[in-house]
Amino acid sequence: MTHFRNPSRKAPFSVRRARSLLAALTASAVLSGCGVVNHMIYKTTGDVMQGFSRNHTVPFLMESDDLAMGCAMSEATAPLLMSFGRVTNEPDQLAVMLYLSAGGCADEQAREYELKGLAALHAMNGNAAEDAMIQQKRAHTVAARRYYTAWQHHNAHYGNPADGECPDFDDDMDEFIYMAGLLSGLQALNAQIQSTSSIGVPANIGSIAARATSCLENDKWWGAPMALRATVWAMIPGAQPDGEDAFERLAIAGEQGKAAGVRLPHVFHAIAALNKGDEGMVREVIRDHAKSLENTPVNEEWRFVDAMATDMIVAVSDRLWIENTGHRTPLGRLGTFWDDQQEAVETMDLDDLL
Structure with a gap:
């Protein structure tokens, strides 16, 4: 007895495959669309956060005299705010202020260790003095890295001051951040010297920063x-x-x-x-x-x-x-x-x- 295949039996299987393929393509498109939407949301959020921080957070902080709060803010928010550089433009201007302030936090710790070491020397406690001095150098190393990061972001935004060209400033805050970046360069070199180690801060950074101050209005900036x-x-x-x-x-x-x-x-x-x-x-x-x-x-x-x-x-x-x-x-x-x-x-x- 001869058996014949029924061609119609293949149809349901083909339909099922087509439906599965369509579902897979639809899911892929939806997921891809979500990625695009998320990127747009992240970028918009990053742009807003950068603009708000520069135009409002920094001026607000400058009107405060609470140094400890400013220090805590810079250390706590720097990773968050800088991470927006992954989805939008790198927040170089904001980074100058964040890392300069965070470097100041480490510098403050170094000064505290120095004072503890001097007090121990005065009390003839050599071991405590040596331990404090080791901690002081470690803190200066952290400070040097942060200051140098601020300097690098300063150069990324304004251009390398060694080129001898002055940027066109948009407003007073733009000019102030430029000055803060020059200060961060000088502080980076000073902290590196006090740490008695090298993190790669160029020895001529002080001279470069000094020459670049000619781009600033001296009377305006006290x-x-x-x-x-x-x-x-x-x-x-x-x-x-x-x-x-x-x-x-x-x-x-x-x-x-x-x-x-x-x-x-x-x-x-x-x-x-x-x-x-x-x-x-x-x-x-x-x-x-x-x-x-x-x-x-x-x-x-x-x-x-x-x-x-x-x-x-x-x-x-x-x-x-x-x-x-x-x-x-x-x-x-x-x-x-x-x-x-x-x-x-x-x-x-x-x-x-x-």
């Missing part, structure tokens, strides 16, 4: 550009141009900072004086800063910068106090020193009353 340039002159042999006096320039910049209520130039002056080993000049800068805090109100738009400057001046004062007394600057006595002559107090002889 004398800070000139102070940064003069500090490099004072610290790098042969950097000072003929006919210039670094410390005279630093003194002038200090007056500009005081008048503006943003006393950042005092920090540069103190750093240059410390590098020179002139403790008398260091004391004069600290006294001048303390008097200015009493006599000149802070610029409310740049309260954070002024508070940062005071914090660093206090750190310099603390270093002197601990080296000589074993403890930090007493509360309310910034601008005074342990060996100041006490003012004579008029007393009454009890015999005169008898």
Whole structure:
């Protein structure tokens, strides 16, 4: 008996295959569409976050004097905000501020370890002093990496300052971030030197940053550009141009900072004086800063910068106090020193009353 295949029996199988293929294609298209939509959402979110942070978060922070909160914010939010560079343009401008601030956090830790080490030396505790100094160098290494990252993002956005060209600034905040980037370069080199290790910060970065300050309006920025340039002159042999006096320039910049209520130039002056080993000049800068805090109100738009400057001046004062007394600057006595002559107090002889 002969059996014949029924051609119609293949039809249901073919239909099922077609349906399965259609379902697979539909699912693939939907999933692909979701990926596109998600990318668009991420990109839009990233653009909004970058714009909001630059135009509102940074100015808001600059009006605050809470340094610890600013430090915590930069360390906590940097990974989140920088990750948007994976879906949209790299947030280079924002990165300058984030990594400069985060570098300052590590620098603050390094200063604390330094003070602990000095206190231990004063107490003749060699092991504790050595341990604190090791921690200090580690913190400086972290600071150097963060500062250098800020510098690299600065160059990515504005161009390499070594090329000698000045960027066209969109607004004051754009110019301020440019100055912050130059400061991050100088800080990167300084932190690397103090860490006694190398993370790849070029040795000429200070000179490059100093030259680039000519792109900034010195009077607008409280004398800070000139102070940064003069500090490099004072610290790098042969950097000072003929006919210039670094410390005279630093003194002038200090007056500009005081008048503006943003006393950042005092920090540069103190750093240059410390590098020179002139403790008398260091004391004069600290006294001048303390008097200015009493006599000149802070610029409310740049309260954070002024508070940062005071914090660093206090750190310099603390270093002197601990080296000589074993403890930090007493509360309310910034601008005074342990060996100041006490003012004579008029007393009454009890015999005169008898």
